[in-house]
Amino acid sequence: MVNTSGWPLSQHRGMSWKQIPLMEQRLRFVLEWQANELSKAELCRRYGIQRRIGYKWWQRYQQFGVEGLRDQSRAPHSSPQQLGAAVVDRIVELRGRFPTWGAPKIRAHLERSFPGEVPPAPSTIGEVLRQAGLTRPQGRRRRAPPRSQPLAHAVQPNQVWTIDFKGWFRTADGARCEPLTLLDAASRYLFRCQAVSSTSGSQVRRWLEAAFREYGLPQRIRSDNGAPFVGIGLGGLSRLSVWWLKLGILPERIRPATPSENGRHERFHLTLKQHTAQPPAAHLRAQQRRFDQFRQHYNHERPHEALGQQPPALFYQPSARPYPCPLREPLYACGWLQRRVEKRGQMRWRGGKLFVGSALAGEAVGLEAVGEGLYRVWYGPIPLGLLDERRSRIVPPPRPRRRQPRRPATPPAGVDTAADEFFKA
Numbered sequence: 001m002v003n004t005s006g007w008p009l010s011q012h013r014g015m016s017w018k019q020i021p022l023m024e025q026r027l028r029f030v031l032e033w034q035a036n037e038l039s040k041a042e043l044c045r046r047y048g049i050q051r052r053i054g055y056k057w058w059q060r061y062q063q064f065g066v067e068g069l070r071d072q073s074r075a076p077h078s079s080p081q082q083l084g085a086a087v088v089d090r091i092v093e094l095r096g097r098f099p100t101w102g103a104p105k106i107r108a109h110l111e112r113s114f115p116g117e118v119p120p121a122p123s124t125i126g127e128v129l130r131q132a133g134l135t136r137p138q139g140r141r142r143r144a145p146p147r148s149q150p151l152a153h154a155v156q157p158n159q160v161w162t163i164d165f166k167g168w169f170r171t172a173d174g175a176r177c178e179p180l181t182l183l184d185a186a187s188r189y190l191f192r193c194q195a196v197s198s199t200s201g202s203q204v205r206r207w208l209e210a211a212f213r214e215y216g217l218p219q220r221i222r223s224d225n226g227a228p229f230v231g232i233g234l235g236g237l238s239r240l241s242v243w244w245l246k247l248g249i250l251p252e253r254i255r256p257a258t259p260s261e262n263g264r265h266e267r268f269h270l271t272l273k274q275h276t277a278q279p280p281a282a283h284l285r286a287q288q289r290r291f292d293q294f295r296q297h298y299n300h301e302r303p304h305e306a307l308g309q310q311p312p313a314l315f316y317q318p319s320a321r322p323y324p325c326p327l328r329e330p331l332y333a334c335g336w337l338q339r340r341v342e343k344r345g346q347m348r349w350r351g352g353k354l355f356v357g358s359a360l361a362g363e364a365v366g367l368e369a370v371g372e373g374l375y376r377v378w379y380g381p382i383p384l385g386l387l388d389e390r391r392s393r394i395v396p397p398p399r400p401r402r403r404q405p406r407r408p409a410t411p412p413a414g415v416d417t418a419a420d421e422f423f424k425a
Contacts, residue, residue: 026069029054030061083120083128091120091128098302100274103129105302108309154185158319160252161185161218162265163208163229165199166272171280171287179291180204181272182211183265185222188307189316190298191215193272193291195284201228201240209323212247216319222252222262229253233345233357234377234384234396242359245380246327271298330380332366337375340364349387354394356384 029047032038033054038046044054060068094106101109103122110119120128129135154160162185168178178199182192191211196203221244223229230253231238241251254261275294281287299316303309332338339347345358347365356365360379367375373389385394 023066023069026057027066030058030069033058083124087120088128091125092132092134095129095132095134100271101302102126104305104309108303109301157184157187157189157316158216158218158321159186160220160222161191162222162262163204164224164262164265164269165226166269169277169280171284172282175284177280177284177287179272180207181265181268182208183268184218184312184316185264187312187315188264188268188304189312190268190295193295195288195291199226199228201238204228204240205243212323214318217247217249217321217323217325218319220250220252222254222265224259224262225253225256231357231359233355233359234394235357235379235382237357237359237379237382237384239359242363242379243327245330245382247323247325248321248328250381330364330366330378332364332378333368335369337367337369338364339367350389350392352392354387354392356394 025047029043029049032043033040040054041051044051047054057069090110091106094109095101098105103125106125107119107122110117119125126135161182163180163182166179166181168176171177177195180192180194180196180199180203181190183190191214192207194207196207225236228238228240229251230236230241236253237245237251244251259266272294275297276287276290281290298311299313300311302311304312307315339349341347341356341360341363342353343361345361346353346355356377363379365384366378367387368378370376370386375387375389377384377387377394383397385396387394
């Protein structure tokens with residue numbers, strides 16, 4: 001049996017080779033070779049090695065002395081494909097400018113900045129970052145299994161916009177900063193990142209109007225279940241979401257305590273925090289300047305993995321539905337009853353009043369007869385509940401179970417699910 005160094009593990013002169021250090025074996029061999037008492041073939045047989053191995057160690061001993069008998073690295077003396085110093089400096093400089101960028105984003109940036117050059121592979125860039133001490137190993141993350149969602153799947157710009165408040169923080173002077181963020185779900189384009197003074201519906205409407213004027217109207221807006229996107233009345237409608245419906249925009253709400261249903265937006269908030277809030281700026285005005293600079297960088301420079309490492313601006317196109325536009329009244333099927341909601345959020349019914357929701361004050365709701373003394377109450381495409389004449393109350397729709405996917409509300413028969421179809425000019 002011969003080991004990887006070419007030296008045997010059999011006995012020689014009564015002693016096991018396992019008991020003799022490897023360097024001592026080689027030194028004995030070259031000394032006996034130098035003494036020339038035995039032929040080279042006989043000497044190699046006695047040591048249990050091939051003749052080419054014997055010549056190799058004799059030549060190393062002649063050239064380097066005893067040090068030549070040590071194991072040497074098998075790495076090549078030259079590497080034709082090794083990165084040049086200029087490319088390495090470029091990679092390190094990009095990482096310094098964008099500390100949160102990984103190897104794929106750096107490669108995409110190099111490919112766009114130097115179109116005539118072939119950029120290094122992501123694995124090579126990762127090795128450069130590792131050797132420069134610019135990365136640190138991460139622990140293995142446990143991932144939840146994927147599941148289908150009942151929400152609309154955005155494949156084109158302006159099909160779904162997402163809106164949310166990033167968790168508030170304080171600037172260096174102690175002022176409270178609560179950014180309002182608005183994105184396009186398909187292209188990831190960032191419309192607004194605004195530090196608002198409050199989370200009221202009037203503040204949000206102000207910045208939404210600015211975005212609508214610049215980019216047009218989306219088909220849907222997706223939000224969580226917090227104010228001002230959701231109200232306490234029937235259907236969860238707020239004054240803000242009623243305004244959306246009258247503009248022809250369908251509100252979408254994720255299930256309570258399920259931020260994964262708006263995962264793209266939640267992941268964006270992590271990126272926003274890394275770039276703009278660590279550490280916070282000196283005051284709100286300086287923090288807003290950071291947000292504005294980040295918005296420009298995010299839309300036009302930063303590569304996005306889901307977009308093939310291209311920035312969102314290459315994929316977004318403004319909506320064909322302009323703003324401002326007239327607010328429209330809800331359209332109901334022929335034969336339905338209609339009632340106008342009064343200022344306090346109540347509607348008159350059979351000599352009494354039933355609470356619907358203050359957000360619908362002044363709006364017309366439709367009543368679809370579904371049985372004897374039973375009416376399903378709608379506002380446009382939104383089901384508000386079931387009116388039971390015997391109980392003189394409106395029963396809200398049952399809430400979906402937490403662990404089961406929510407089914408979209410059933411619209412009136414013969415009507416499409418786009419919000420435009422439920423309203424008339």
